[in-house]
Amino acid sequence: xxxxxxxxxxxxxxxxxxxxxxxxxxxxxxxxxxxxxxxxxxxxxxxxxxxxxxxxxxxxxxxxxxxxxxxxxxxxxxxxxxxxxxxxxxxxxxxxxxxxxxxxxxxxxxxxxxxxxxxxxxxxxxxxxxxxxxxxxxxxxxxxxxxxxxxxxxxxxxxxxxxxxxxxxxxxxxxxxxxxxxxxxxxxxxxxxxxxxxxxxxxxxxxxxxxxxxxxxxxxxxxxxxxxxxxxxxxxxxxxxxxxxxxxxxxxxxxxxxxxxxxxxxxxxxxxxxxxxxxxxxxxxxxxxxxxxxxxxxx
Amino acid sequence: xxxxxxxxxxxxxxxxxxxxxxxxxxxxxxxxxxxxxxxxxxxxxxxxxxxxxxxxxxxxxxxxxxxxxxxxxxxxxxxxxxxxxxxxxxxxxxxxxxxxxxxxxxxxxxxxxxxxxxxxxxxxxxxxxxxxxxxxxxxxxxxxxxxxxxxxxxxxxxxxxxxxxxxxxxxxxxxxxxxxxxxxxxxxxxxxxxxxxxxxxxxxxxxxxxxxxxxxxxxxxxxxxxxxxxxxxxxxxxxxxxxxxxxxxxxxxxxxxxxxxxxxxxxxxxxxxxxxxxxxxxxxxxxxxxxxxxxxxxxxxxxxxxxxxxxxxxxxxx
Numbered sequence: 001x002x003x004x005x006x007x008x009x010x011x012x013x014x015x016x017x018x019x020x021x022x023x024x025x026x027x028x029x030x031x032x033x034x035x036x037x038x039x040x041x042x043x044x045x046x047x048x049x050x051x052x053x054x055x056x057x058x059x060x061x062x063x064x065x066x067x068x069x070x071x072x073x074x075x076x077x078x079x080x081x082x083x084x085x086x087x088x089x090x091x092x093x094x095x096x097x098x099x100x101x102x103x104x105x106x107x108x109x110x111x112x113x114x115x116x117x118x119x120x121x122x123x124x125x126x127x128x129x130x131x132x133x134x135x136x137x138x139x140x141x142x143x144x145x146x147x148x149x150x151x152x153x154x155x156x157x158x159x160x161x162x163x164x165x166x167x168x169x170x171x172x173x174x175x176x177x178x179x180x181x182x183x184x185x186x187x188x189x190x191x192x193x194x195x196x197x198x199x200x201x202x203x204x205x206x207x208x209x210x211x212x213x214x215x216x217x218x219x220x221x222x223x224x225x226x227x228x229x230x231x232x233x234x235x236x237x238x239x240x241x242x243x244x245x246x247x248x249x250x251x252x253x254x255x256x257x258x259x260x261x262x263x264x265x266x267x268x269x270x271x272x273x274x275x276x277x278x279x280x281x282x283x284x285x286x287x288x289x290x291x292x293x294x295x296x297x298x299x
Numbered sequence: 300x301x302x303x304x305x306x307x308x309x310x311x312x313x314x315x316x317x318x319x320x321x322x323x324x325x326x327x328x329x330x331x332x333x334x335x336x337x338x339x340x341x342x343x344x345x346x347x348x349x350x351x352x353x354x355x356x357x358x359x360x361x362x363x364x365x366x367x368x369x370x371x372x373x374x375x376x377x378x379x380x381x382x383x384x385x386x387x388x389x390x391x392x393x394x395x396x397x398x399x400x401x402x403x404x405x406x407x408x409x410x411x412x413x414x415x416x417x418x419x420x421x422x423x424x425x426x427x428x429x430x431x432x433x434x435x436x437x438x439x440x441x442x443x444x445x446x447x448x449x450x451x452x453x454x455x456x457x458x459x460x461x462x463x464x465x466x467x468x469x470x471x472x473x474x475x476x477x478x479x480x481x482x483x484x485x486x487x488x489x490x491x492x493x494x495x496x497x498x499x500x501x502x503x504x505x506x507x508x509x510x511x512x513x514x515x516x517x518x519x520x521x522x523x524x525x526x527x528x529x530x531x532x533x534x535x536x537x538x539x540x541x542x543x544x545x546x547x548x549x550x551x552x553x554x555x556x557x558x559x560x561x562x563x564x565x566x567x568x569x570x571x572x573x574x575x576x577x578x579x580x581x582x583x584x585x586x587x588x589x590x591x592x593x594x595x596x597x598x599x600x601x602x603x604x605x606x607x608x609x610x611x612x613x614x615x616x617x
């Protein structure tokens with residue numbers, strides 16, 4: 001593009017450049033006002049959920065305010081015991097088993113495959129890599145019917161196995177790709193030095209590459225946990241027995257059991273269901289937000 | 300994608316160090332050892348089940364009796380004898396076409412406000428990301444159902460401005476709209492990607508445009524948008540794929556029916572209802588294959604369109 005370099009620098013403050021130089025004094029304030037306004041709208045539903053979890057059932061219907069007029073913490077007790085015979089503790093335990101299994105499976109299996117793709121030479125490597133990239137785009141709804149038939153014939157329905165075992169087989173191609181990218185950034189000279197010292201591929205993986213892959217492993221673990229905790233579709237398909245329910249499926253019970261009395265406990269349990277995700281977010285906040293920059297991970 | 304630099308050249312065959320050949324074989328074996336869980340998953344959980352689902356799509360199968368071959372009957376019924384199928388196609392297209400641009404517009408707008416180094420930028424970034432983090436959960440879907448219900452907070456808010464409310468989620472004309480708003484509300488992830496893209500644009504570009512007399516709006520259309528187009532493209536691809544696969548909110552908010560009047564019957568919801576609601580596994584498999592092919596075509600189309608509007612910096616200004 002043609003730039004006229006003749007323009008004197010002195011006049012440039014009038015021409016607002018979006019980056020770097022400062023705009024007019026009121027622009028900064030205006031931007032903050034807009035940003036805070038959008039933030040209030042964006043966070044309103046979450047604040048509403050939290051506030052409503054302390055309202056009595058009648059108050060939910062006639063008070064749309066965030067803050068409850070009357071503080072009813074009993075919703076949490078009612079919600080926890082809300083389902084005849086099974087408490088929410090069971091659902092939380094089931095969710096935890098599934099989430100931990102998925103985290104371990106993804107971290108282990110995806111790093112194994114990633115090491116092969118990023119560091120080892122073997123016949124057909126390019127071919128398998130291309131297929132792995134292809135499976136990234138495969139919607140999991142396409143696989144759900146045949147996988148259900150398979151797991152049903154193995155009698156794995158109503159157990160956490162259909163949710164966990166596939167992750168130990170590195171079916172989450174996204175994380176394989178993430179770790180391949182990361183491992184490619186680790187200097188090859190380290191491998192070569194280890195090789196000269198007599199390390200075979202196995203020791204190189206465990207003692208050289210894997211420890212250096214820690215940031216990618218943590219990213220994988222954090223997102224595996226959050227996605228699994230929030231996942232609804234696969235858990236809905238594979239878990240039909242009350243004792244095997246996870247938190248998201250358990251929450252839906254409140255919706256099915258009609259009647260206004262269920263609304264207040266439902267909100268209380270909704271809040272509880274998000275607590276683990278919130279905790280992860282608080283601890284790994286920087287990593288999560290920066291991780292999206294670099295990898296395009298979706299929330 | 301394979302780094303050829305390190306690969307030994309054929310000429311080096313004779314000059315190779317003694318450990319060359321057996322070392323390479325050892326590495327090839329190790330490669331397959333490391334790859335074995337993935338390979339097992341690829342064949343056992345992905346490829347063979349896909350082939351099986353292709354077979355099932357030509358059968359009648361309810362899990363109890365053996366699959367019964369019916370040829371193209373499922374596909375025929377889908378395309379000619381099932382208005383619900385076409386409803387779900389329509390709802391899904393409408394959902395994706397409205398939610399993806401809306402979400403990206405909000406994401407870009409907020410990113411533009413955020414990318415100057417203002418006080419508290421880090422905090423804003425994190426807080427704006429929270430909806431993306433929680434938005435896919437059942438809890439938020441439940442909140443949405445209450446917010447947009449007949450006695451919900453949205454109506455309370457509208458009443459302040461004297462606008463008459465309604466049961467948004469119970470009205471076929473508006474129910475899908477509430478899902479679109481829920482999707483757009485989760486603008487945090489594309490916003491962060493936009494922010495990273497904006498940071499890549501050299502400041503001199505804006506300074507040069509400003510010297511040429513381009514105002515804010517001109518700068519946006521002629522500098523920001525073209526230079527941001529690769530990132531925009533990336534977001535369009537990601538969000539389109541995600542948009543077509545929406546499930547949780549539609550399923551939970553409609554009480555697992557896709558109602559009212561099939562207005563929120565997204566494709567995946569209908570697939571679930573056929574497969575796991577009435578165990579028509581053959582029909583659901585046929586739907587899955589149509590979905591796979593349609594998504595492939597749509598993705599290819601998005602990629603094709605990219606060559607028309609995506610501007611890569613290294614192409615220069617011609």
